[in-house]
Amino acid sequence: MSSSASVYVGPYAVWAGEGGLPRGGGEILMFDELGGYFGEDVTAEVEYGRGDVEAVIYVPVEPRPRPGRPRPKPRPGAPERAVRYDYPPGGCAASDLRGIDREAELEAFRKAYAAELAELTAAAGREPVYGWGLVYCYS
Numbered sequence: 001m002s003s004s005a006s007v008y009v010g011p012y013a014v015w016a017g018e019g020g021l022p023r024g025g026g027e028i029l030m031f032d033e034l035g036g037y038f039g040e041d042v043t044a045e046v047e048y049g050r051g052d053v054e055a056v057i058y059v060p061v062e063p064r065p066r067p068g069r070p071r072p073k074p075r076p077g078a079p080e081r082a083v084r085y086d087y088p089p090g091g092c093a094a095s096d097l098r099g100i101d102r103e104a105e106l107e108a109f110r111k112a113y114a115a116e117l118a119e120l121t122a123a124a125g126r127e128p129v130y131g132w133g134l135v136y137c138y139s
Contacts, residue, residue: 004138005136005137005138006037006136006137007134007135007136008059008060008134008135008136009095009097009133009134009135010059010060010079010105010109010132011059011060011079011102011105011106011108011109011110011130011131011132012057012058012059012109012130012131012132012133012135013057013058013109013117013120013128013129013130013131014044014046014055014056014057014058014128014129014130014131015055015056015120015124015126015128015129016044016046016053016054016055016056016129017053017054017055018054019124019125019126020124020125020126021042021054021055021056021124022036022056022119022120022121022123022124023123023124024123028042028056029119029120029123031116032061033060033061033062033075033113033116034058034059034060034061034113034116034117035058035059035060035061036056036057036058037056037057037058037059037135037137038055038056038057039052042054042055042056043055044056044057057135058113058116058117058120058128059135060075060078060079060109060112060113075112075113076112077108077111077112078108078109078112078113079105079108079109079112102132103132105132106130106131106132109130110130
């Protein structure tokens with residue numbers, strides 16, 4: 001059985017707790033460039049030390065590279081960082097994030113993914129909570 005970890009730091013949208021998750025046909029909605037992250041039981045810890053609650057966290061996902069083609073670029077206007085499944089080779093990286101304007105990145109995220117976020121909001125029947133920070137998933 002193989003395992004994988006993904007780590008992302010940047011803007012995200014989360015639907016958590018009671019009130020409805022973004023579902024379509026009984027399944028959590030997913031998009032090619034806006035991935036949903038949650039545990040096997042559709043839970044996640046969204047407040048440090050508070051334990052898991054029903055939740056789905058959406059973050060930009062870099063389109064997967066195709067053989068013989070250059071690595072796809074992020075969606076125009078979107079924050080430049082996105083979850084990468086196969087990078088860096090060897091599995092280790094560091095980023096200095098001190099110069100990032102988090103509020104500007106949140107606004108860029110909301111604009112670049114407005115169509116998907118509107119669809120998710122309609123499916124959930126409520127607005128998400130927007131944040132900027134660490135999203136980690138191990139499966």
